[in-house]
Amino acid sequence: MPDIRLEDVHKRYDGIKAADGLDFSVRDGEYVCLLGPTGAGKTTALRIMAGLTEPDSGKVLFDGKDVTSVEPEDRKAVLLSQTYSLFPQMTVAENILFGPNIRNWPEEARVKTLANMLDLVRLTRRSDAYPRELSGGMQQRTALARALASGAKVLLLDEPLRALDARLRISLRHDLRSLAKSLRITTIHVTHDQDEALVMADRIAVVRNGRVLQMDTPKEVFDRPVSPFVANFVGQSNFFQGSVSRVDGSIEVRDEQGRKVFARETAVSPGEKVVVGVKVGNTEIAKEREGYLQGIVERILFEGRNLFIDVMVSGLGRFSSRMPAVKKGEFAVGDKVSIRWTPDKATVFTLKDKSLDDELRVE
Amino acid sequence: MKRIDSVIDFISGRNFRKGWHVFIIAFFLIFVILPTVYILTYAYTEWSAIESGVLDNKDTMDLIMGSIAASFEIAAIVTVIDFAVGLPMAWMLVRKKFRGKNFVDTLIDMPLAVPTAALGFSSAIFWATTPPAMNAPPFAFGAITSPMLLIILLHIVFSYPYMVRSLSAILEQIDETYEIAGQTLGASKLTAVRTITLPLFRAGLITGIILCFSRSLSETGGTMIALATMANSAGFNTGPTLIGTWKKLSATNPELVPQLAFVSILLIIVALVLLIVLKVVVMKVRLPMGKVWPTPEKILSRGLVPKLKDGSAIFFLAVFVLIPSFFIFTFVLTSSPSVGDWGPFAGSLGYSFLIAAVVTAIDLGLGIPLAMYIARSGSRKVSHALDVLVNVPLIVPTAALGFSLGQFWTDQSLIPSVPMLLIIMAHVAFTYPLVVRNVAGAVEEIDPSYEETARTLGAKPVQGFRRVLYPMIKSSILAGAIMAFTRSLGETGATQAVVSDVVTAPVYIVDLVNSGQYYLAGLACIILIIVSYAAMLLLRYVTKKKRGAI
Numbered sequence: 001m002p003d004i005r006l007e008d009v010h011k012r013y014d015g016i017k018a019a020d021g022l023d024f025s026v027r028d029g030e031y032v033c034l035l036g037p038t039g040a041g042k043t044t045a046l047r048i049m050a051g052l053t054e055p056d057s058g059k060v061l062f063d064g065k066d067v068t069s070v071e072p073e074d075r076k077a078v079l080l081s082q083t084y085s086l087f088p089q090m091t092v093a094e095n096i097l098f099g100p101n102i103r104n105w106p107e108e109a110r111v112k113t114l115a116n117m118l119d120l121v122r123l124t125r126r127s128d129a130y131p132r133e134l135s136g137g138m139q140q141r142t143a144l145a146r147a148l149a150s151g152a153k154v155l156l157l158d159e160p161l162r163a164l165d166a167r168l169r170i171s172l173r174h175d176l177r178s179l180a181k182s183l184r185i186t187t188i189h190v191t192h193d194q195d196e197a198l199v200m201a202d203r204i205a206v207v208r209n210g211r212v213l214q215m216d217t218p219k220e221v222f223d224r225p226v227s228p229f230v231a232n233f234v235g236q237s238n239f240f241q242g243s244v245s246r247v248d249g250s251i252e253v254r255d256e257q258g259r260k261v262f263a264r265e266t267a268v269s270p271g272e273k274v275v276v277g278v279k280v281g282n283t284e285i286a287k288e289r290e291g292y293l294q295g296i297v298e299r300i301l302f303e304g305r306n307l308f309i310d311v312m313v314s315g316l317g318r319f320s321s322r323m324p325a326v327k328k329g330e331f332a333v334g335d336k337v338s339i340r341w342t343p344d345k346a347t348v349f350t351l352k353d354k355s356l357d358d359e360l361r362v363e
Numbered sequence: 364m365k366r367i368d369s370v371i372d373f374i375s376g377r378n379f380r381k382g383w384h385v386f387i388i389a390f391f392l393i394f395v396i397l398p399t400v401y402i403l404t405y406a407y408t409e410w411s412a413i414e415s416g417v418l419d420n421k422d423t424m425d426l427i428m429g430s431i432a433a434s435f436e437i438a439a440i441v442t443v444i445d446f447a448v449g450l451p452m453a454w455m456l457v458r459k460k461f462r463g464k465n466f467v468d469t470l471i472d473m474p475l476a477v478p479t480a481a482l483g484f485s486s487a488i489f490w491a492t493t494p495p496a497m498n499a500p501p502f503a504f505g506a507i508t509s510p511m512l513l514i515i516l517l518h519i520v521f522s523y524p525y526m527v528r529s530l531s532a533i534l535e536q537i538d539e540t541y542e543i544a545g546q547t548l549g550a551s552k553l554t555a556v557r558t559i560t561l562p563l564f565r566a567g568l569i570t571g572i573i574l575c576f577s578r579s580l581s582e583t584g585g586t587m588i589a590l591a592t593m594a595n596s597a598g599f600n601t602g603p604t605l606i607g608t609w610k611k612l613s614a615t616n617p618e619l620v621p622q623l624a625f626v627s628i629l630l631i632i633v634a635l636v637l638l639i640v641l642k643v644v645v646m647k648v649r650l651p652m653g654k655v656w657p658t659p660e661k662i663l664s665r666g667l668v669p670k671l672k673d674g675s676a677i678f679f680l681a682v683f684v685l686i687p688s689f690f691i692f693t694f695v696l697t698s699s700p701s702v703g704d705w706g707p708f709a710g711s712l713g714y715s716f717l718i719a720a721v722v723t724a725i726d727l728g729l730g731i732p733l734a735m736y737i738a739r740s741g742s743r744k745v746s747h748a749l750d751v752l753v754n755v756p757l758i759v760p761t762a763a764l765g766f767s768l769g770q771f772w773t774d775q776s777l778i779p780s781v782p783m784l785l786i787i788m789a790h791v792a793f794t795y796p797l798v799v800r801n802v803a804g805a806v807e808e809i810d811p812s813y814e815e816t817a818r819t820l821g822a823k824p825v826q827g828f829r830r831v832l833y834p835m836i837k838s839s840i841l842a843g844a845i846m847a848f849t850r851s852l853g854e855t856g857a858t859q860a861v862v863s864d865v866v867t868a869p870v871y872i873v874d875l876v877n878s879g880q881y882y883l884a885g886l887a888c889i890i891l892i893i894v895s896y897a898a899m900l901l902l903r904y905v906t907k908k909k910r911g912a913i
Contacts, residue, residue, distance in 0.1 A: 052815050071375075072818040079819040081812040089834045098830070099820045104368075150820040 002063040009058030018044035020210035029184040033197035036207035037362040042190040077154035084143035086131035093127040099150025117145040231277040250343040261292040263346035282345040283321040291338025375823035402767035416621035434602040438579040445526040451676040453530035476899040478853030480869035481888035483585025485691035487592035510599035522575040529571035552664035581760040584855025603762035607859040614863040627763035695885040703883040711871040719851040726798040734802035765860030782862040794847035801843030805836040
């Protein structure tokens with residue numbers, strides 16, 4: 001199975017930069033998620049890899065070979081659209097055999113492939129059904145089987161779980177990943193759902209405005225985001241703006257009113273204007289304890305397993321904290337609380353010319 | 364097998380595809396658009412001929428202006444009437460449930476199956492005062508003496524179905540919940556419909572108006588026959604009938620060419636200007652729909668009024684559309700048979716079929732690729748421009764189109780001006796858009812991800828089309844083909860205007876009526892009706908089957 005490399009790929013549509021210097025590699029057999037907000041250019045990246053969209057400039061390499069102008073049918077990279085695009089006039093079996101039929105495989109090979117594929121996706125008993133007669137999950141499995149039967153070496157999945165209901169979506173995450181991993185197929189999976197990406201990917205590429213902001217393992221992307229946008233998009237974050245007042249082991253950041261917070265050490269120098277970001281799950285609030293900031297509980301949201309508490313800090317806005325639901329009852333709206341975090345869990349970012357709002361905007 | 368594979372490989376190559384697109388667009392521009400409007404150049408190159416032959420000749424000028432004015436007046440009146448009576452009918456068909464609805468639904472389309480030449484004959488016998496030699500059945504209405512009124516009545520018959528179909532198509536897409544929401548908010552039925560649904564109607568309205576208007580403006584054969592059938596219609600002409608008559612005379616009198624050119628140019632320009640104006644007016648102008656009159660509208664929404672409205676819609680369909688369409692059957696049954704020579708008619712029918720078949724084949728072979736290009740591959744600007752251009756031959760009156768095209772090909776002498784070839788090219792010009800629009804519409808409805816997925820699964824573009832897309836749009840292709848076929852079969856104006864002395868079936872019927880052989884003309888009409896109706900049934904059968912399957 002090939003490794004894939006995109007080199008400085010650019011694509012514009014009517015003045016919008018859908019790919020603005022995309023540059024990343026996917027290793028052989030790896031499961032990579034392209035994660036980003038709607039309109040970030042994820043699907044464009046996928047289509048460029050599939051050969052359905054021709055980049056304005058830049059190269060696409062499969063196993064080191066330049067395939068930029070190779071037709072989609074010759075790439076063995078199968079695209080699965082959001083709706084699976086099962087051919088409505090064909091049965092499950094005919095859909096699966098589409099690739100082999102097109103390539104004129106010998107009868108024997110076709111029969112064998114069909115049987116294997118039906119078995120693999122547990123659809124042997126539904127082989128004569130039409131796509132519209134299948135449940136969402138079965139349709140997805142049929143589409144996968146069809147892709148595999150065509151001899152796909154690369155799977156390009158465009159929001160493959162989007163059309164399914166919430167519960168099924170979560171249970172299929174595991175099935176999809178283990179199938180791809182067991183067949184050692186290089187998989188690129190586009191999603192805007194950060195939980196999905198965190199659970200499924202070997203590595204995540206966070207995409208925005210046609211560029212990859214960060215590409216790393218889920219843990220690294222979550223714990224060590226490279227920008228406030230990544231920090232906020234992959235697991236919501238709270239932000240504090242100020243200037244570096246001290247650097248020793250940890251970094252002390254102070255705002256104009258003299259409030260100070262601490263964060264993990266990074267290469268910044270005293271006096272520099274920075275933003276401190278900390279995940280809502282690492283933001284602790286307490287009633288009887290000193291903290292970095294003081295505020296008043298504004299809203300408490302109970303979301304099953306977790307409790308979300310919004311605290312209004314005067315002059316800074318809202319800080320959110322996520323905690324296990326067992327803490328329910330400890331806080332009430334109107335309570336005065338303090339906010340703090342372990343310095344090691346907070347990251348310092350420098351903003352060049354952008355305002356924080358611009359940086360965080362999800363188009 | 365090997366050879367087929369290498370052909371597929373060849374035509375799937377990028378260079379071939381590019382060349383093919385260029386060829387398809389070039390064909391469309393050179394063989395369809397250019398000949399259609401070519402005659403406009405005549406105004407530049409031969410202005411002096413027009414000046415001396417037309418502008419300086421007061422009688423000719425009056426005749427031309429009178430005919431063209433009559434054409435546009437008729438088209439405008441017909442369109443307004445069609446809208447007024449078509450809207451309640453469309454409403455009934457989409458929103459109401461009643462016994463016999465399917466039956467009414469089928470009846471609406473019936474006039475479309477009848478070639479206009481036959482319609483013209485049939486309607487004229489029913490409505491108009493006819494010469495005594497004709498022996499019209501005693502129960503015919505037989506009292507219309509104004510040629511203009513007769514033509515209006517005739518044009519309503521064949522344009523009415525277009526209006527009803529366009530309006531009901533858009534009505535089906537408008538969600539009824541808007542109206543229901545309006546009613547639960549306290550509006551009466553009429554108020555809700557008028558202020559909420561009707562403003563959403565514009566697109567359907569434009570299609571309906573353009574179709575009705577251009578059909579009425581174009582119609583030649585039926586109009587000529589109706590005028591020939593009626594007693595004392597002498598001197599009345601519409602633009603297209605004038606072209607037909609003069610083209611015939613021009614075979615012996617070449618001085619008529621400037622006059623023909625002038626009529627054609629006027630018809631083309633006015634039709635195109637009207638198209639643009641209509642689009643702008645209907646899309647841009649905001650009618651003061653917001654105002655409400657709760658009490659009167661409430662009264663009008665209940666009791667007798669709605670029933671009266673539905674009743675009169677049905678009455679109109681029966682008396683003004685269906686009876687005139689099929690009155691010819693009673694005429695043939697009540698007349699005393701006369702013996703005639705069937706040879707020429709059989710010959711002309713065969714000739715018409717051959718032409719219609721070749722035309723349809725060309726339309727399909729070159730129209731589907733253009734439709735694909737418009738719907739799929741082209742850059743947005745190019746495909747939008749093509750999409751607009753495709754409508755041009757539909758709007759231009761076919762007689763003017765035929766004359767223009769005939770001049771174009773004889774002037775260029777690129778191809779031998781064999782009559783049959785010219786007729787085929789003329790018919791391709793005005794039927795080509797029917798196929799392109801049908802197919803492009805169908806392809807646009809289908810998510811491109813099907814073909815794209817097929818390609819990533821290893822299918823070449825041709826294979827993707829053949830195995831994935833084609834099965835999904837088959838019925839629209841067939842619908843386009845049948846429309847093109849029947850339009851070609853029934854066309855008189857373009858045929859007469861492109862070649863003066865060739866006899867297709869409708870032209871032959873016109874000749875029969877002109878020479879007073881009414882019984883034969885009637886029988887010939889009935890044969891034409893039956894053949895067209897069979898094609899229509901096939902279309903219904905196929906489209907029904909498609910609806911059942913998905």
